[in-house]
Amino acid sequence: xxxxxxxxxxxxxxxxxxxxxxxxxxxxxxxxxxxxxxxxxxxxxxxxxxxxxxxxxxxxxxxxxxxxxxxxxxxxxxxxxxxxxxxxxxxxxxxxxxxxxxxxxxxxxxxxxxxxxxxxxxxxxxxxxxxxxxxxxxxxxxxxxxxxxxxxxxxxxxxxxxxxxxxxxxxxxxxxxxxxxxxxxxxxxxxxxxxxxxxxxxxxxxxxxxxxxxxxxxxxxxxxxxxxxxxxxxxxxxxxxxxxxxxxxxxx
Amino acid sequence: xxxxxxxxxxxxxxxxxxxxxxxxxxxxxxxxxxxxxxxxxxxxxxxxxxxxxxxxxxxxxxxxxxxxxxxxxxxxxxxxxxxxxxxxxxxxxxxxxxxxxxxxxxxxxxxxxxxxxxxxxxxxxxxxxxxxxxxxxxxxxxxxxxxxxxxxxxxxxxxxxxxxxxxxxxxxxxxxxxxxxxxxxxxxxxxxxxxxxxxxxxxxxxxxxxxxxxxxxxxxxxxxxxxxxxxxxxxxxxxxxxxxxxxxxxxxxxxxxxxxxxxxxxxxxxxxxxxxxxxxxxxxxxxxxxxxxxxxxxxxxxxxxxxxxxxxxxxxxxxxxxxxxxxxxxxxxxxxxxxxxxxxxxxxxxxxxxxxxxxxxxxxxxxxxxxxxxxxxxxxxxxxxxxxxxxxxxxxxxxx
Numbered sequence: 001x002x003x004x005x006x007x008x009x010x011x012x013x014x015x016x017x018x019x020x021x022x023x024x025x026x027x028x029x030x031x032x033x034x035x036x037x038x039x040x041x042x043x044x045x046x047x048x049x050x051x052x053x054x055x056x057x058x059x060x061x062x063x064x065x066x067x068x069x070x071x072x073x074x075x076x077x078x079x080x081x082x083x084x085x086x087x088x089x090x091x092x093x094x095x096x097x098x099x100x101x102x103x104x105x106x107x108x109x110x111x112x113x114x115x116x117x118x119x120x121x122x123x124x125x126x127x128x129x130x131x132x133x134x135x136x137x138x139x140x141x142x143x144x145x146x147x148x149x150x151x152x153x154x155x156x157x158x159x160x161x162x163x164x165x166x167x168x169x170x171x172x173x174x175x176x177x178x179x180x181x182x183x184x185x186x187x188x189x190x191x192x193x194x195x196x197x198x199x200x201x202x203x204x205x206x207x208x209x210x211x212x213x214x215x216x217x218x219x220x221x222x223x224x225x226x227x228x229x230x231x232x233x234x235x236x237x238x239x240x241x242x243x244x245x246x247x248x249x250x251x252x
Numbered sequence: 253x254x255x256x257x258x259x260x261x262x263x264x265x266x267x268x269x270x271x272x273x274x275x276x277x278x279x280x281x282x283x284x285x286x287x288x289x290x291x292x293x294x295x296x297x298x299x300x301x302x303x304x305x306x307x308x309x310x311x312x313x314x315x316x317x318x319x320x321x322x323x324x325x326x327x328x329x330x331x332x333x334x335x336x337x338x339x340x341x342x343x344x345x346x347x348x349x350x351x352x353x354x355x356x357x358x359x360x361x362x363x364x365x366x367x368x369x370x371x372x373x374x375x376x377x378x379x380x381x382x383x384x385x386x387x388x389x390x391x392x393x394x395x396x397x398x399x400x401x402x403x404x405x406x407x408x409x410x411x412x413x414x415x416x417x418x419x420x421x422x423x424x425x426x427x428x429x430x431x432x433x434x435x436x437x438x439x440x441x442x443x444x445x446x447x448x449x450x451x452x453x454x455x456x457x458x459x460x461x462x463x464x465x466x467x468x469x470x471x472x473x474x475x476x477x478x479x480x481x482x483x484x485x486x487x488x489x490x491x492x493x494x495x496x497x498x499x500x501x502x503x504x505x506x507x508x509x510x511x512x513x514x515x516x517x518x519x520x521x522x523x524x525x526x527x528x529x530x531x532x533x534x535x536x537x538x539x540x541x542x543x544x545x546x547x548x549x550x551x552x553x554x555x556x557x558x559x560x561x562x563x564x565x566x567x568x569x570x571x572x573x574x575x576x577x578x579x580x581x582x583x584x585x586x587x588x589x590x591x592x593x594x595x596x597x598x599x600x601x602x603x604x605x606x607x608x609x610x611x612x613x614x615x616x617x618x619x620x621x622x623x624x625x626x627x628x629x630x631x632x633x634x635x636x637x638x639x640x641x642x643x644x645x646x647x648x649x650x651x652x
Contacts, residue, residue: 050650057570059647082574085646089572100649102255102564104262109253116253117573145262161571173650 006168006201007033007056012065014051025051026062027224033203038195040212041205043221049205052221056203057092057171058084070168089118093162093200097174099154101146107133107157108142114164132160136190152183159190163198172204176211184211256584259561270553271589275596277546278622282601284539285618288532290611295422295528299519301374304489305498307514308505316345316486317422317519318526325483334504336496341370342485344435347425350405359395359428360421363435370489373429379414385431390414392426405438422523424610436482543625551633554586558637565641566648575642582637590630594623
């Protein structure tokens with residue numbers, strides 16, 4: 001692992017179930033992401049994207065292989081659930097398609113929650129929270145509940161929460177799928193900004209082909225294997241995988 | 253950051269409404285304790301109020317409270333000369349239900365010797381005690397009579413001259429105090445209609461039966477006695493000399509063979525072991541059932557509240573919250589629900605228990621016991637929610 005690498009996946013495999021009902025979700029996946037890098041993981045449904053994401057997130061233990069984040073090997077012998085939780089709150093940030101803000105907390109409290117869980121409390125946590133909301137241009141909505149915010153504003157608050165503990169890696173699961181093109185591009189621009197200015201690696205799992213521009217690198221997951229996309233048009237490739245382009249289209 | 257309080261504030265209306273519901277349930281639980289305590293107090297209030305050292309009743313009965321007992325009134329003079337007896341006073345006790353202003357007037361009649369005062373009201377709240385041997389009564393305020401009101405009972409009217417508070421019979425009926433003679437008259441003297449009827453019945457029987465029954469005139473002589481034997485009482489109350497041994501005096505009285513003697517403590521035990529004991533067990537059963545019902549209801553409410561938050565709980569786990577944060581959220585809400593409901597129950601009880609038909613006597617220890625029960629019940633009730641919450645996987649926040 002080089003000094004600049006924050007995520008390294010080595011020969012990662014995951015098999016769900018046993019015997020003839022076993023399903024292989026990942027087979028020997030390899031991947032590396034550098035600090036401050038914005039990468040996309042594309043792939044059709046059922047390709048193993050979510051399994052890859054949950055393995056990196058410390059949620060699903062792989063059957064074989066290694067997950068190394070910021071030099072720490074996850075799932076090492078003796079690791080327990082609470083160790084993984086501590087690792088997540090200290091090193092990872094999460095962004096979701098459905099924003100996943102806590103409905104009974106204000107925008108500011110949603111951000112402060114992540115800090116609180118990590119032991120940062122009181123005025124300091126509030127100050128960090130306000131600073132992050134201002135940074136993401138939703139400072140004036142700090143005291144509003146999620147239901148009082150637009151989809152784009154909710155996603156900005158979710159990004160602020162993900163950034164709260166200055167994580168080495170931000171994992172984003174379909175972050176633009178619930179947004180229109182304009183808002184989606186705005187969120188992508190924010191990711192680029194966060195990656196450049198905060199130095200966090202941002203790993204977006206998506207099959208939203210509208211948003212593939214601007215990533216530093218794109219990985220493709222197919223049949224549980226990860227490959228770096230070198231040339232070609234990943235949008236067309238993935239669209240073919242999902243059968244969205246008809247044979248007639250291809251012939252033309 | 254206290255998530256429990258923030259969640260409660262977010263759905264305050266629903267939470268308070270739920271608390272009111274549980275509070276009403278706890279009010280009933282609290283009232284069961286109060287009714288039980290009130291039952292005992294009411295059952296013993298007359299025995300304690302009379303302050304007799306010994307109760308002399310008809311032989312082999314458990315009178316006068318647990319069962320009827322009848323004695324000739326004049327035995328008071330025989331008992332009064334037993335060594336160690338300072339005073340012996342007759343006592344009459346029964347329940348009547350008459351009509352007053354179109355409504356039932358139900359009262360426990362106590363007749364006592366106005367001269368000795370034994371068995372009479374121990375404290376007059378308003379007005380005065382009986383000042384003459386006839387046609388006056390002292391009523392408990394719960395009878396709802398007015399001072400100076402004249403109450404027709406039997407052949408006479410009785411003027412209310414004073415009020416007592418909290419004086420009730422073992423059945424919870426408010427007491428009316430009368431002179432011994434008046435109490436005997438109210439119970440035994442026939443009204444004019446009954447006298448005429450008795451004469452007719454006797455005359456008809458005499459005409460039919462005289463030829464074959466030579467002893468009939470003697471029998472009918474008793475029938476013609478329109479007011480047969482007024483001089484019956486239910487007990488003789490005995491006050492002892494200061495140094496007298498109650499057991500020895502009781503043994504001396506029982507040697508006559510016509511009487512059974514109880515101390516006040518024994519009378520109290522007889523009362524508690526009889527009707528009150530069944531009621532006590534019934535109330536205890538209800539109380540136990542209500543606590544179980546409250547536990548189940550609180551458990552279901554907490555479980556439902558937890559289900560509403562499963563996504564938030566999954567998110568908390570995903571972003572690294574320890575289990576204690578999740579458990580704390582559920583347990584604190586459960587306790588908040590229980591404590592608010594408890595406060596509602598206690599407040600509601602304070603405001604309404606004195607308006608219940610029968611005495612509801614809630615003491616500090618009952619409130620403390622209920623508080624302890626509420627805390628335990630809430631802790632138990634939250635187990636279901638906590639188990640559900642701990643089964644939620646962090647990945648659920650990602651996968652929905």
